[in-house]
Amino acid sequence: MEIKNKPTPDPLASNHMVDAYMRWALQAAEEVLGKQGLTIVLRDNGLEKYVDNYPPEELKISGNVTNSDYANLCTGLLQFYGRAGKSVDYRIGRISSKYAIEKQAAVFNVAARMAVRLLPFQNQISTGLDNLIGGFQKLWSDFGEEAIILKEDRGDSFAYIQQTCPTCAGKQADEPICHQTTGMLLESIEWLTGKKVLVKEVECRAMGDPACVWEISKTPDE
Numbered sequence: 001m002e003i004k005n006k007p008t009p010d011p012l013a014s015n016h017m018v019d020a021y022m023r024w025a026l027q028a029a030e031e032v033l034g035k036q037g038l039t040i041v042l043r044d045n046g047l048e049k050y051v052d053n054y055p056p057e058e059l060k061i062s063g064n065v066t067n068s069d070y071a072n073l074c075t076g077l078l079q080f081y082g083r084a085g086k087s088v089d090y091r092i093g094r095i096s097s098k099y100a101i102e103k104q105a106a107v108f109n110v111a112a113r114m115a116v117r118l119l120p121f122q123n124q125i126s127t128g129l130d131n132l133i134g135g136f137q138k139l140w141s142d143f144g145e146e147a148i149i150l151k152e153d154r155g156d157s158f159a160y161i162q163q164t165c166p167t168c169a170g171k172q173a174d175e176p177i178c179h180q181t182t183g184m185l186l187e188s189i190e191w192l193t194g195k196k197v198l199v200k201e202v203e204c205r206a207m208g209d210p211a212c213v214w215e216i217s218k219t220p221d222e
């Protein structure tokens, strides 16, 4: 699979990423690749400024981290590892989410989780997605940017539709490439429900689709 930069500039690429999210992705990548491996990927992808210099662990948009930086990290890892890249990216998405779950009590609240687990399973998924989407929208809007994310009922699944996907911002590919987000959704839903579900990216802005879209099964995968 080949990933290229889009031939025309993608306005999303110059939007900003939350500082802590970039930090957690870098920490997760360091856990998976080791420090030396990560340094190689950073240098190969124009991200030298992050070598030994991660953004602060703050849930804010300082303006120092662009979506383009985040996308270069994600796609850089995907290409560096070839066939294994997809599972490396899943793992990084999952590990980053673990950090996020520890820090974001407002979105990932243990007491609220106990209440959610009393609901029918599909309502657990639905509530979890609403919480995630609400959390992201609030965080971005607090800093004057917009996270456009929607949930849609598709019968056997819910769709998580992200028009402002940072993971593939500015990139072009012939298959979906936003595996960090897939890992984030898997980890967040497992944390909330205690069960595994199928999550699949079915559309991707890198393929020319208007949004990146994941379908999340309404029934547990076991």
Ligand SMILES: [Zn+2]
Pocket: 165, 166, 167, 168, 169, 177, 178, 204, 205, 206, 212
């Ligand atoms: Zn994407």
